Amino acid sequence: MLQIPMWKRVLIWSTCALALLFAVPNLFYDRVEQHNDAVAMIEAGQGNAALEDARARWPAFLPSLLVNLGLDLRGGAHLLAEVRVADVYADRIDGMWPAVRDRLRDERDIVGAVRRMPSDDPGELRVRIANTAATDQAAGFVRDLAQPTQSMAGFSQAQDLEVRVDGEDIVVTLSEAERLATDERTMRLSLEIIRRRVDEAGTREPTIQRQGADRILIQVPGIGSAEELKALIGTTARLTFHPVVNVTSNPDQVPGPRQVIYPSLDEAGTYYILEQTPVVTGEQLVDAQPGMDQNNRPAVNFRFNPSGGRAFGIYTAENIGNPFAIVLDGEVISAPVIQSHIPGGSGIITGRFTVEETSQLAVLLRAGALPAEMDFLEERTVGPELGQDSIDAGRTAAIVAMVAVLAFMVASYGIFGVIANIALLLNISMIFALLSLIGATLTLPGIAGIVLTIGMAVDATVLIFERIREEMRTAKGPARAIELGYDKALSAILDANITTFITALILFAMGSGPVRGFAITLGLGILTSVFTALMVTRLMMVIYFERKRPKTLVI
Amino acid sequence: MRLKLVPQDTSIDFFRHWKTTFGASVVAMVLSIVAFAVMGLNFGIDFRGGTSIRTEAQAPVDIAQYRAAVMPLGFGDVAITEVFDPAFGADRNVAMVRIQAQEGTEAITTEQISAVRAALQELDPTLTFAAVDSVGPKVSGELIQSAVISVVLALAAVLFYIWLRFEWQFSVGAVAALVHDIVLTIGIFSVLQIRFDLAIIAALLTIVGYSLNDTVVVFDRVRENLIKYKKRPLKEVLTLSINETLSRTVMTSVTTLLALLALFILGGDVIRGFVFAMIWGVIVGTYSSVFVASAVLLRLGVKRDWSKNSGDTSGTQFGVKEG
Numbered sequence: 001m002l003q004i005p006m007w008k009r010v011l012i013w014s015t016c017a018l019a020l021l022f023a024v025p026n027l028f029y030d031r032v033e034q035h036n037d038a039v040a041m042i043e044a045g046q047g048n049a050a051l052e053d054a055r056a057r058w059p060a061f062l063p064s065l066l067v068n069l070g071l072d073l074r075g076g077a078h079l080l081a082e083v084r085v086a087d088v089y090a091d092r093i094d095g096m097w098p099a100v101r102d103r104l105r106d107e108r109d110i111v112g113a114v115r116r117m118p119s120d121d122p123g124e125l126r127v128r129i130a131n132t133a134a135t136d137q138a139a140g141f142v143r144d145l146a147q148p149t150q151s152m153a154g155f156s157q158a159q160d161l162e163v164r165v166d167g168e169d170i171v172v173t174l175s176e177a178e179r180l181a182t183d184e185r186t187m188r189l190s191l192e193i194i195r196r197r198v199d200e201a202g203t204r205e206p207t208i209q210r211q212g213a214d215r216i217l218i219q220v221p222g223i224g225s226a227e228e229l230k231a232l233i234g235t236t237a238r239l240t241f242h243p244v245v246n247v248t249s250n251p252d253q254v255p256g257p258r259q260v261i262y263p264s265l266d267e268a269g270t271y272y273i274l275e276q277t278p279v280v281t282g283e284q285l286v287d288a289q290p291g292m293d294q295n296n297r298p299a300v301n302f303r304f305n306p307s308g309g310r311a312f313g314i315y316t317a318e319n320i321g322n323p324f325a326i327v328l329d330g331e332v333i334s335a336p337v338i339q340s341h342i343p344g345g346s347g348i349i350t351g352r353f354t355v356e357e358t359s360q361l362a363v364l365l366r367a368g369a370l371p372a373e374m375d376f377l378e379e380r381t382v383g384p385e386l387g388q389d390s391i392d393a394g395r396t397a398a399i400v401a402m403v404a405v406l407a408f409m410v411a412s413y414g415i416f417g418v419i420a421n422i423a424l425l426l427n428i429s430m431i432f433a434l435l436s437l438i439g440a441t442l443t444l445p446g447i448a449g450i451v452l453t454i455g456m457a458v459d460a461t462v463l464i465f466e467r468i469r470e471e472m473r474t475a476k477g478p479a480r481a482i483e484l485g486y487d488k489a490l491s492a493i494l495d496a497n498i499t500t501f502i503t504a505l506i507l508f509a510m511g512s513g514p515v516r517g518f519a520i521t522l523g524l525g526i527l528t529s530v531f532t533a534l535m536v537t538r539l540m541m542v543i544y545f546e547r548k549r550p551k552t553l554v555i
Numbered sequence: 556m557r558l559k560l561v562p563q564d565t566s567i568d569f570f571r572h573w574k575t576t577f578g579a580s581v582v583a584m585v586l587s588i589v590a591f592a593v594m595g596l597n598f599g600i601d602f603r604g605g606t607s608i609r610t611e612a613q614a615p616v617d618i619a620q621y622r623a624a625v626m627p628l629g630f631g632d633v634a635i636t637e638v639f640d641p642a643f644g645a646d647r648n649v650a651m652v653r654i655q656a657q658e659g660t661e662a663i664t665t666e667q668i669s670a671v672r673a674a675l676q677e678l679d680p681t682l683t684f685a686a687v688d689s690v691g692p693k694v695s696g697e698l699i700q701s702a703v704i705s706v707v708l709a710l711a712a713v714l715f716y717i718w719l720r721f722e723w724q725f726s727v728g729a730v731a732a733l734v735h736d737i738v739l740t741i742g743i744f745s746v747l748q749i750r751f752d753l754a755i756i757a758a759l760l761t762i763v764g765y766s767l768n769d770t771v772v773v774f775d776r777v778r779e780n781l782i783k784y785k786k787r788p789l790k791e792v793l794t795l796s797i798n799e800t801l802s803r804t805v806m807t808s809v810t811t812l813l814a815l816l817a818l819f820i821l822g823g824d825v826i827r828g829f830v831f832a833m834i835w836g837v838i839v840g841t842y843s844s845v846f847v848a849s850a851v852l853l854r855l856g857v858k859r860d861w862s863k864n865s866g867d868t869s870g871t872q873f874g875v876k877e878g
Contacts, residue, residue, distance in 0.1 A: 072825075080694060226687065227665040377691040386609070386685040386825075393642065393823035401817035405810050411558040412806065444826055445754050451818045452761065452833065455811030456768070459803075462810075463772065466803040492775035499716055499771055500764035503709045507760050510705035515757045522761065554557075 284308025309345020453525030587742020599752030762836030
């Protein structure tokens with residue numbers, strides 16, 4: 001008959017109590033959020049009275065996990081970037097030239113003079129040797145340079161270079177396996193650098209995720225606009241130091257082989273012709289700080305790592321009196337003349353900077369250069385006011401919806417309506433508790449999902465009540481009617497909820513952003529509403545029955 | 556006194572006019588498809604690419620002036636609509652400015668957004684951009700693809716699940732009802748030209764879930780009654796099952812509609828289209844589980860002898876059987 005063992009009762013009630021406990025912080029959102037921020041800052045070693053005060057505003061023994069608010073509710077910026085992974089191939093293959101040249105020079109007796117040929121495809125290196133009869137043999141020498149591909153899983157069987165003979169040229173390209181491994185490294189590095197840059201800017205809970213093969217999703221709450229975010233992460237910040245060949249005012253002047261022409265950042269109409277291969281690059285920097293030069297103009301101080309410092313030292317010693325270009329993302333910041341040998345591996349970049357520009361440049365240099373440029377495929381900005389409006393509107397709508405449904409249930413089922421309502425309130429608490437525990441993000445469609453759950457959660461309870469009503473008519477007594485009601489409604493409840501849950505799963509798997517937020521609340525709502533309908537209302541019905549022992553049920 | 560939306564015992568003959576109701580559904584579906592073919596959907600930037608800017612200003616929105624300010628910037632087609640919401644005061648005037656995807660670029664550039672902002676602020680210095688969304692053609696193409704795939708996947712998964720739990724005739728009936736609901740929803744969106752974006756796909760799938768919920772509850776009762784009344788004609792069993800579950804069907808639809816109406820009126824303009832789709836879906840879905848799903852089941856007929864294959868995968872039932 002109607003019996004629920006004690007351990008089951010304890011389990012059900014403690015689940016409900018836990019749900020309430022973990023849902024509660026969300027009722028005091030601002031306070032708990034300030035508490036959490038204060039705790040994080042105090043742990044980071046920045047204690048002060050205001051922080052202590054903020055921390056004390058929420059008791060430490062209570063849970064402090066909160067539902068994350070999505071960008072559409074909090075305001076902020078969302079970017080979807082595609083990394084031009086293929087750009088890196090060109091750099092890699094370009095870097096192979098000295099090794100190829102040296103290898104062939106070792107075999108000068110066989111191959112004769114070695115020349116690099118121009119190529120339309122930047123991802124390949126074309127080499128021609130004087131003794132064309134030995135081309136195949138020379139290709140074999142170059143092939144010796146290939147090394148096993150280094151991937152995340154370790155070394156693999158595949159070689160990193162592919163060498164073929166095309167007419168009189170020896171063509172060197174990266175192998176397919178090496179390209180994949182390079183893509184992987186490029187993406188990891190890009191993610192890492194974006195994360196460092198966003199963290200340096202000090203915003204709260206940014207989301208930086210890789211999506212698919214070559215995309216990165218960046219969501220930063222609280223930032224003013226997507227443009228700001230793009231300025232922060234979209235700059236490659238590739239710093240290089242090149243020997244200067246010539247200065248010109250003609251932008252169309254054709255540079256010599258292995259030379260490039262870059263415009264000046266400050267002086268319009270001035271162009272520098274530089275050696276293409278840099279002496280040192282920003283990757284060899286260990287530190288960069290904003291500062292002032294001797295004339296009290298804003299500047300950036302930097303320091304090289306030992307290998308960079310050595311290369312820089314040797315070059316400056318050998319080229320006293322020659323100009324030396326500091327290039328950032330294809331523009332010449334300045335081209336000072338080397339006054340003396342600079343042995344310590346540190347230096348200063350001066351230009352027409354403002355103080356803000358120097359501190360931003362220092363941040364970018366410290367975080368490192370992005371390995372490749374990015375294209376932005378999608379960007380969204382939500383202003384904080386609009387987000388707050390949406391929260392307010394969603395909250396009002398949810399409360400009104402709740403009150404309407406609660407009143408309707410009491411009007412329809414009387415005391416049993418109250419039981420259904422308690423279950424509904426517990427249900428909503430459970431959704432919030434679960435959202436907080438798994439760190440899910442609540443979006444505006446997510447709020448709609450909760451409101452929909454309010455409407456649909458009563459469905460399972462209604463199915464049971466209607467069934468009990470029917471069973472009462474066959475007059476088997478209230479206890480039997482309740483039991484049969486639950487048993488017979490079970491099949492319909494499970495089938496109906498499993499099918500809806502399937503759609504929620506598909507939405508979660510296929511959807512993105514707000515749609516996914518909706519799928520999460522809908523899916524969690526289904527789980528919790530089945531639990532409350534089958535366990536919680538049943539327990540309450542049994543308790544009601546044990547207390548009152550009614551002869552009949554007016555349901 | 557208890558509120559009772561449906562009397563205790565009903566015996567409404569739902570299939571008396573089945574030709575009329577079924578015919579009406581077919582006509583409505585055909586009209587929806589025609590509307591979709593002729594008028595098309597008012598796709599949001601999620602699906603067509605481009606940029607949409609939500610502006611807020613203190614002065615009233617003058618669409619002609621806004622257009623005159625933005626057109627000279629040379630972005631091609633610019634669509635401007637005013638947004639109304641009861642929550643907005645007189646000094647809060649909201650408009651949506653939609654710029655088509657620009658040739659050769661993915662997302663809009665910083666300079667382009669600044670240019671639009673400068674042009675509009677010249678009209679009204681209080682104007683601000685409350686939200687900016689920009690989606691490149693590459694992503695919008697993928698979003699269409701994944702939206703279509705998710706709807707088809709959802710239908711297939713449901714078809715499979717119901718076939719597993721019931722019989723194939725039930726499965727066809729349920730999916731016929733779902734297709735009916737989706738087609739009618741797309742139809743109303745093309746007739747009313749409500750913006751169709753990513754959130755509407757979520758709404759469509761929720762409609763699928765809701766309509767299915769309804770259908771499954773009726774079917775579950777049909778299955779039970781088929782076992783109980785082995786000799787009664789299918790039509791009678793179906794009518795009985797629908798009548799027995801009618802009270803629940805109406806109760807759940809009413810509570811869900813109550814919640815959705817609250818959201819529609821008070822939830823703000825950002826999700827109004829989304830909520831509208833769901834309200835429409837609840838109404839159409841409730842209708843279709845009776846007049847489409849069950850009618851299809853009636854036409855297809857169903858195996859009557861369930862007693863012999865109780866251990867079989869088809870037609871198994873959760874829970875305790877009678878006895």
